[in-house]
Every structure is written in structure tokens, then in C-alpha cells.
Amino acid sequence: MLSIINVAVGIIAKNNKVFAARRKPGLHLAGFWEFPGGKIEQSESPEQCLERELREEFGIETQVTHYIGENIHSYNDKTVRLIAYQVEYLSGDFQLRDHDQMQWVAIPELDSLVWAEADIPLISQFKSKVSLTRFYQKQASSYAQETTSVDLEPLYARFLQHLKPNAHILDLGCGSGRDSRYFLNHGFEITALDGSSELAKIAENLIKQKVLVALYQDMLFDNEFDAIWACASLLHCPEDQILSVLSRVNKALKKDGVFYASFKWGDGESCDALGRLFNNYNSEQLQALVNGIGGFKVIECWEETKPLRDTTQKWVNILVRKTGTKK
Numbered sequence: 001m002l003s004i005i006n007v008a009v010g011i012i013a014k015n016n017k018v019f020a021a022r023r024k025p026g027l028h029l030a031g032f033w034e035f036p037g038g039k040i041e042q043s044e045s046p047e048q049c050l051e052r053e054l055r056e057e058f059g060i061e062t063q064v065t066h067y068i069g070e071n072i073h074s075y076n077d078k079t080v081r082l083i084a085y086q087v088e089y090l091s092g093d094f095q096l097r098d099h100d101q102m103q104w105v106a107i108p109e110l111d112s113l114v115w116a117e118a119d120i121p122l123i124s125q126f127k128s129k130v131s132l133t134r135f136y137q138k139q140a141s142s143y144a145q146e147t148t149s150v151d152l153e154p155l156y157a158r159f160l161q162h163l164k165p166n167a168h169i170l171d172l173g174c175g176s177g178r179d180s181r182y183f184l185n186h187g188f189e190i191t192a193l194d195g196s197s198e199l200a201k202i203a204e205n206l207i208k209q210k211v212l213v214a215l216y217q218d219m220l221f222d223n224e225f226d227a228i229w230a231c232a233s234l235l236h237c238p239e240d241q242i243l244s245v246l247s248r249v250n251k252a253l254k255k256d257g258v259f260y261a262s263f264k265w266g267d268g269e270s271c272d273a274l275g276r277l278f279n280n281y282n283s284e285q286l287q288a289l290v291n292g293i294g295g296f297k298v299i300e301c302w303e304e305t306k307p308l309r310d311t312t313q314k315w316v317n318i319l320v321r322k323t324g325t326k327k
């Protein structure tokens with residue numbers, strides 16, 4: 001098998017547009033559009049590589065801000081692992097050295113370019129991350145208002161019966177902080193995390209403690225929590241990333257730790273009128289997903305219909321215990 005070439009690529013976003021460049025004639029994949037970047041040398045991290053490549057190939061100074069995702073792809077003659085980061089442009093005039101064209105592309109129009117094949121899954125990962133966090137950034141206060149008053153007492157009881165007093169709970173996708181507040185008021189230790197910095201500010205105000213701002217796709221906890229509560233949050237995780245996120249959940253839990261998650265009932269991905277992506281399951285599919293990962297035992301999985309504004313919404317819930325560490 002061919003060895004894998006590690007390539008760092010940068011997604012530079014500005015005013016809702018993303019920078020793309022076309023590989024010049026004579027290069028591998030000439031004529032295809034790509035994100036700027038290059039091969040990672042032995043002595044450097046992906047972030048250092050990216051800042052160097054952007055300086056060498058475009059004459060610009062940049063700073064890597066956060067990890068987006070990765071994709072391994074085999075072309076006829078080589079296999080590449082693209083590791084994508086969001087990058088902030090700092091200074092310099094863009095110059096073309098290894099490319100013959102460049103452009104800023106509106107995010108919804110990204111699919112209209114002829115991309116190097118390895119980049120296509122990265123585009124969908126990037127889109128799902130920006131569209132969601134943008135929604136929860138802009139709508140943070142109305143979303144928080146709408147959700148803070150919902151009463152989840154029976155659901156809390158169903159989860160908390162599996163925990164020891166004072167257990168340490170990760171509220172994964174804490175939103176307004178409603179559930180963290182309840183758990184804190186009942187003597188539990190809380191780490192709250194949300195992908196939207198605006199929602200995190202609202203939650204901090206409610207629970208009077210720091211809220212971490214991060215995407216669940218990027219969390220790196222190891223053996224830290226007695227329980228993880230993901231109420232209506234992982235439902236936004238794209239289908240092709242859910243296994244990786246559930247593996248991170250498994251790693252973040254201590255042995256015998258308990259995990260709760262809820263999803264909208266349905267089959268596969270859908271998009272609502274507000275542009276949010278949902279990843280839907282029925283109870284059989286959700287149990288099969290969790291069982292397929294290994295290191296988890298399902299305690300219970302149930303479907304229920306709840307009122308939502310002037311209609312109803314069917315949900316699927318799962319409660320799981322960690323039995324081992326997922327490799």
C-alpha cells in the first residue's frame with residue numbers, strides 16, 4: 001500500500017466567503033480548485049506547516065484558529081490525508097505562485113467549483129460547522145428565551161437515578177444553561193460546553209460559572225466525567241461525523257460513566273427552514289449506532305412525542321453506560 005502523505009490545508013473565511021485557489025498546469029491535480037496548504041514536513045506541526053505554506057505560496061501572514069476536520073483520499077498514484085484548519089488572514093497581498101487563479105467563494109456556492117476530490121468531504125464538514133454556529137450566534141438570545149423555561153424534570157430524574165451524589169457531569173451543548181443550572185442546584189459538579197460563544201455568555205450568566213466554547217467534534221477530554229448530558233445537541237452532528245463524536249464521548253467518560261443523548265425521530269439527515277442540519281434516528285437505528293461503536297451498553301432507548309410551539313415533535317432518547325474504552 002502507498003504511504004499516506006499528510007497535507008495541512010487552510011480555510012480562510014472572510015465576510016461569508018472562503019478563499020480557493022486553482023492548481024497551476026504541471027502540478028498534480030492541475031486545474032482543480034483547492035484550499036491553500038501543502039505537505040507537512042517532519043519537523044513541523046500542521047499549524048506551522050500551514051502558516052509557512054501560506055507565506056511561501058501566497059505571500060500572506062496568517063494564524064491558524066481551529067481544527068475543522070480531516071479526510072483520507074486515494075488518487076490513482078498517491079494517498080493523501082488532508083487536515084483542515086480554519087485560518088485567519090492577518091496581512092499581505094495575495095500573490096499567485098503555485099496557482100493560476102484564486103477567488104473568494106460565497107459559502108453556499110462552494111459546491112459550484114471543480115474541487116480536488118479529497119476536498120469535497122471537508123467542504124461539507126466546514127459548511128455544517130459554520131452554518132450551525134452562525135445560527136446559534138445570531139439567534140442566541142431568542143433561542144435561549146425559548147428553551148430556558150421548558151420543564152424537563154421527569155427526564156432529569158431518569159438520568160440522575162444512575163449517578164452518585166456530587167457526580168461530575170459534562171453538559172455537552174449546554175445552550176442557555178438551563179440543564180446545567182438544574183444539575184448545579186441539585187449538588188452535581190458541572191462542566192458546561194457549547195459551540196456558540198454567544199450562547200456560552202448567556203449560560204455563564206445563568207449558572208455563574210465559566211462555560212467552555214468548543215465544538216463537540218473537537219473535544220479532547222480523557223476519562224474525566226461521571227456522566228455526559230447531550231440534550232438536543234448531537235442532533236446537529238452530521239451523519240459522517242457522529243461515530244467520531246461518540247468515540248470522543250466514550251473517551252471523555254470515566255469507566256461506568258453514563259451518557260444521555262436525544263435526537264429528533266426520523267431517518268437520516270434533514271435541514272429545517274432555518275438552515276440547520278439535523279441528523280435523525282429511530283430507536284433501532286440509534287441503538288445499532290451506539291452498539292456498533294463498542295465500549296457502551298445501552299441502558300434504555302425510548303421514543304416520545306412532545307409539544308413544540310403549536311405542533312408536536314417526536315424524539316428519540318438514549319441512556320448508555322460506558323463499559324470499556326473505545327480504541
Ligand SMILES: Nc1nc2c([nH]c(=O)n2[C@H]2C[C@H](O)[C@@H](COP(=O)(O)OP(=O)(O)OP(=O)(O)O)O2)c(=O)[nH]1
Pocket residue numbers: 007008009027028029033034035036037038039040053078080082116117118119
Ligand atoms: N495544498 C493542497 N493540496 C491538496 C488539496 N487537496 C488535495 O487533494 N491536495 C493534494 C495535492 C497534492 O498531491 C498534495 C499536496 O501537495 P502540494 O503540492 O500542495 O504540497 P507542497 O506545496 O508541500 O508541494 P511541494 O513542495 O512538494 O511541491 O495534496 C488541497 O486542498 N490543498
